[in-house]
Amino acid sequence: MWEMMEEAFDSELFRTRAHEAVDRLADAFAQGQAGDVPVRSGESPEKAFERWDHYQGDDFVNDVIEQAFRVHHPRNLGHQVGPVLPEVAVMDLVGCFLDTGSGIFEVGNPSIPMERVVMMDLVKRFGLPSGAGGVLTSGGSLGNLTALLAMRQKMTESWDSGSHECRYAVLVSEEAHYCVSRAVKMMGWGDEGVIAVSVDDEYRMRADAAREALVSARARGIQVLGLIGSAGSTATGRIDPLDELADLCEHEGLWFHVDAAHSGAFVFSKKMSPLLKGIGRADSIVVDFHKMLLSSGLLTAVLFKKEDDSYQTFAQKADYLWSKEETREWWDLAKRTLECTRPMLGLRAYTALRAGREGLFEEYIDHMMARTREFASIVQDAPDFELFLKPESNILCYRYVPEKVESGLLNELNEKVRSEVIKGGEFYLVQMEKHQQVYLRSTIISPYVTGEVFQSLLENIRNVGARLITSFCD
Ligand SMILES: Cc1ncc(COP(=O)(O)O)c(C=O)c1O
16 A cells, blocks of 8 residues: 555656656647647547546556647637646646645745735736735636625625525626626525626627616615626627726616626736726626636636725634634635635736736737737628627627528528537637527637638638538438
8 A cells, every 4th residue: 555655656756757748748739839630639428438437548648638629729719718828837737736725824825925916916907996905716607706795795794694585686788607697696696686787789788778777676676786797798708888887886886896707808908908998996806817818727816996895705713724704814815715725826827927917918918809800801801701790809709601591591500510610620619699690609819820720710611511501402
């Protein structure tokens, strides 16, 4: 038994294996960047399960890499999963092995003070006032829940008493990510707790519709605690009119939360940050580092205009971690997050920010926006494609509309085209549906994508489409 432990924890073996793994990764990274390999393996879930259930291979690292989706690949045109900065990956290995936890400072140095540095940097960039601060969480879903729990406590002080008899709700754009309504349901407010606000022709939340929904909810005896704006929304990447929504919240005494999981990164770009006008007036903001800030997931900043609010969220005793629940030391982060044991999130964010501060984030964001506009104009110029909306972020929706296919068959055609196109692993794209119409959806997130990639994607869709159209006509 002890012999096995000795081998498993042998530091020289670790050195050799880690060097080998990094060599493999660097090779795979270079191949992925160049687009010399498929962006994803076409293996079915059943076959994949079978492979790992009976795995007998002798090159585990290689087999894992071969089957894994390649986020850096130029033809990765799907979800909002960003390319990981090599330096972040290196420090992830360091952080993973040190694994000090970062709930309390006694064991959380250096990740916790690093987390503080990152938060203070973001506070300034988002234009939040002094007294603002925040924490890192594992993902935007948890980040939004954390912010909404703070809102609930600030507005109702129901942490201890519960909220059994109350009818609480928030105003949310009908375009918001599903995790917002999931968070509300976790708080026990049911369907009534999410008041969907309609959007304008550009898919941005309408402030006048939010005001009307507020009046109507109050007339029904519902206590509306807050409003949640999106920057940008998941399906179309649209940014709500944040300044106007902040006016409404200020006037009506609502908590203003902005889910900026995707486009919050725009604060790093002089060209793009004006789109976030008004975000500095929010009570809380969520921004994902693993979307547009070149970090591995999950890594989300939750910022509060009044840092004090975040100490109330989970106000409870934990004698084994801290002696006083009412004191507010920034270095005991578990007081303010759902997570108790936490990975070294601060180390990861600090590593990314060191590169980002030097202008890397700005260069990346501006480059991806330029590529997205290029893709949009290629789609617009193609008579057999239709652009859904001009891009406001690096998310683009479009559909294949060949002349000979009647409109009633276009949804089926686009769905089938997508599933055929991704089967071979040459491209990856996703889809979305608006007004009962299916669109293809791409996040232009790989720094290696080029105009030729977009042209060849459209060509690929046409080729697959031509085959399918023949079978439609049979
Ligand atoms: C706008 C928005 N908010 C929240 C989330 C959820 O974030 P996470 O996947 O980090 O939990 C997403 C994910 O795509 C998103 O697009």
